[in-house]
């Protein structure tokens with residue numbers, strides 16, 4: 001099967017990879033680029049474990065074809081921290097026990113970051129609906145929601161200060 | 163809201179430090195089952211039966227093998243035939259012939275999705291193409307899906323040589339009933355006939371799936387010299403080793419299993435599906451092979467938890483004392499015997515005092531996937547029936563549901579019908595705590611109702627190993643053999659830090675592979691913090707004793723004159739002014755006092771204590787649609803001691819929400835062809851964030867004397883009460899008792915509109 005060459009900006013760096021025409025972006029990230037932080041929980045758009053940003057839009061990477069990434073800006077969980085400085089959402093997940101097995105965590109963090117970037121002060125209900133496409137089987141969501149609320153509060157505080 | 167009042171006697175136990183594996187897990191660096199890559203690895207794929215029941219006349223893989231890029235193909239005939247052989251898993255035996263047949267069918271496919279052949283190729287897409295080139299000649303057989311149909315005399319037989327184990331009158335007729343057990347004490351029928359209040363009914367629920375988000379996956383590499391390696395996520399690398407070696411009929415030491423991070427298990431990863439197949443493919447291909455399930459595979463071929471049909475009758479006298487219980491339980495086993503049905507009677511008898519008992523349990527095989535453990539296996543199902551009846555009896559007597567439970571609850575000193583001698587159990591404390599919650603006083607709106615229900619789980623101990631070693635600078639490595647599903651590294655580090663008097667951050671907990679640490683049974687049974695934690699503490703105590711001995715030598719005093727306090731040895735000999743030596747100094751000087759300071763401890767404790775919990779739940783029932791929504795939820799649970807309260811609360815919340823899904827939405831749905839109609843997250847709908855409120859937790863701590871810090875075990879009991887708590891709340895809101903799960907809108911709507 002002939003492969004397709006794709007060039008995309010992944011977490012700020014231009015990357016090239018070869019993929020099969022029908023390959024998902026998730027598979028390309030995981031198998032071609034060794035970015036295994038994005039997870040496959042279902043492959044059908046129903047769990048959100050594969051959530052990434054594509055040109056600033058939140059997508060299930062299992063539903064995007066890898067060749068569609070051509071020329072696009074892709075951000076994955078591996079690009080959320082700045083170097084070794086964790087994003088406030090990542091820090092709050094850790095401080096508040098917002099993960100148990102951690103398999104859903106990359107998807108939740110990418111999705112929560114997308115939410116707080118467009119709405120710095122969401123209500124609990126808004127957070128719950130925004131994250132309704134992300135399944136977590138371990139936590140019952142309580143500590144995840146609280147971590148996002150705390151991160152939002154801290155990020156608003158930072159904005160006021162700076 | 164969370165309520166936890168730690169006793170201040172500890173420095174680290176009861177605090178909430180960041181977990182040691184945290185950064186890897188929030189940055190995407192942690193390596194889970196589907197993430198591992200071995201050098202030269204190729205990709206496997208599994209062909210699964212489209213029929214729920216079919217004889218396999220022949221399988222031809224030659225065309226698949228001829229496809230460029232395909233390196234190996236295997237079928238059930240490549241696995242050794244092991245009739246009658248079993249393997250010890252530490253906590254009981256597993257039948258190897260059945261495990262083998264579940265990994266790859268031998269003569270018959272027993273459920274839709276049953277693996278029948280596998281290939282390995284240089285890419286996943288070539289492997290998938292190759293599956294299409296395999297021809298299987300099936301003789302389709304009549305199938306049976308429904309549990310009660312399967313138990314009938316005229317049902318299609320799955321295993322012609324199966325005879326009911328435990329039958330009072332053994333019969334030589336083929337049957338699908340794999341197991342039966344009965345327990346009679348006193349005259350339950352008479353007691354119930356004369357009771358002042360009786361609740362009874364037939365409760366039924368279909369199988370549900372554990373629903374871990376990480377599908378099963380492994381990489382195996384098996385060399386020509388016989389040595390094999392497996393990398394996979396599971397609840398126990400030693401279990402994977404035992405079963406893989408057992409199914410392949412090779413020495414256990416030829417299989418080394420390295421645990422990867424596990425993306426949820428809930429009991430469903432206490433068995434295996436892929437590893438022996440990947441090993442065979444690897445041996446044939448001469449390359450490491452990855453096998454991974456899709457979500458559909460997970461639903462069709464792994465898990466689920468058994469369905470249950472139970473006829474039950476419970477009664478009490480006019481003063482509110484229970485007088486007896488009758489129950490006839492039929493659990494699903496799925497395709498193979500071994501549904502763990504003994505747990506039903508255990509749960510039935512270990513909550514309340516019953517003067518008379520008449521119970522029977524059976525399990526039946528049917529053309530569904532072989533059931534696997536799911537968080538407090540068998541308990542949520544039967545507790546749904548028990549706690550619904552208990553609520554109805556309290557209502558008939560006009561008693562408060564908590565007061566009624568308190569009157570009958572087992573307490574220390576009691577012996578249950580199944581012979582459990584109650585030690586320091588905390589059932590009464592949980593009920594008292596529930597009774598004191600503000601939640602009970604909150605007003606309810608129209609169409610809203612409040613329910614409470616209790617739950618019990620046995621909690622186990624079992625074989626556990628841990629090693630503790632000091633690095634040259636006094637920092638500490640703790641190695642155990644138990645995968646960290648929800649924060650156990652943190653609790654191991656906390657306990658070692660507490661014991662050794664070193665900062666938490668100086669303790670590095672590691673999950674070892676099967677070649678680096680002694681045998682340990684699975685992470686399951688709510689055992690890890692109790693049993694493995696105890697091994698860690700004992701290993702700490704061993705090196706403390708060693709350091710005391712060394713200090714005595716250095717100071718030339720008797721060992722009795724050396725004391726361990728706050729992370730240092732102190733000399734207490736009279737007239738002696740030796741300065742204390744800290745653990746860091748001891749570590750730095752280890753080579754002049756006797757060599758490295760380290761200890762490995764292997765133990766097998768069986769003095770764990772059961773867990774009890776009480777849940778309070780408010781629901782709103784939409785009279786127009788029958789939709790039930792959860793408005794408020796409180797989990798009260800005796801945990802013995804919370805080592806890291808965040809992860810204790812997390813277990814309580816996560817278990818409760820799994821129970822909520824079980825109660826309201828989740829079910830295996832089969833069509834008339836015997837095929838699963840909802841093998842994906844769209845149609846098998848688990849709770850999402852917008853379905854739920856916050857889950858309040860109340861940690862009750864009645865310490866377990868058999869654990870150095872009082873741990874009882876936490877993980878399983880929180881899934882037990884929700885089914886009945888919600889059923890009782892729906893009854894309070896609508897006046898209707900619903901006895902079938904899930905309480906989906908159509909069922910609730912029918913009940914409100916003139917149903918029973």
Ligand code: FES
Pocket residue numbers: 039040041042043044045046047048049050051060061062063
């Ligand atoms: S893997 Fe993409 S949504 Fe589940």
Ligand code: FES
Pocket residue numbers: 098099100101102103104105135136137138139375425426
């Ligand atoms: S933490 Fe395990 S699925 Fe969310």
